[in-house]
């Protein structure tokens with residue numbers, strides 16, 4: 001039996017198959033949840049990306065905030081410091097939810113075990129949604145379903161903040177160095193698909209299905225254009 005199958009309980013097949021070592025295996029989660037490790041994985045950009053994402057969220061005291069999936073490092077506890085009303089965090093892996101619980105003060109974070117492709121929230125249930133490096137870890141069909149769910153649960157007038165790999169970085173040294181590119185694409189098997197997709201257009205398509213549209217409020221690039229943080233406001237179409 002392939003090793004990854006031991007981690008299949010209740011999580012999508014792609015997550016167990018490709019990322020068991022990072023998110024579902026206790027020693028792996030323990031290892032990656034060190035600030036310096038996650039910062040090294042993001043080539044020293046973690047703090048800047050997390051700071052930009054939190055700043056762009058601009059959630060007022062009454063905003064209903066969803067962090068869609070757990071993130072290693074201090075992003076969630078830091079974000080909570082700015083949200084007296086607390087927030088919701090949904091992730092499909094128990095292991096990850098437990099890890100976030102251990103990092104955050106009690107009572108301000110509602111943790112929900114859910115698949116982001118099929119969220120158990122009402123339409124327009126949130127005013128803010130933060131997605132930090134999730135899309136590139138999903139196969140195309142899952143990405144499309146997650147975009148659809150975000151479009152459904154986000155209230156018109158609300159904000160979506162996405163931190164991710166930027167558009168195909170043809171001229172970036174990381175991309176041009178074929179061994180590095182090969183290594184990265186081995187570790188991140190859906191990244192090439194994500195790079196070759198027009199994320200904004202796909203997001204727009206998803207919004208249109210719910211009679212909504214996106215207005216891009218800000219877009220910041222990091223690490224010479226390798227990563228980006230984009231903030232959108234949702235409108236009625």
Ligand SMILES: C[S@@+](CC[C@H](N)C(=O)[O-])C[C@H]1O[C@@H](n2cnc3c(N)ncnc32)[C@H](O)[C@@H]1O
Nearest residue numbers: 069070071072091092093096115116132133134
């Ligand atoms: C946010 S992404 C990557 C974050 C980034 N590598 C980091 O930790 O800084 C990883 C999280 O997404 C979760 N995840 C992956 N696919 C999911 C899905 N379909 N539904 C909910 N959570 C999912 C994993 O369990 C994991 O906790």
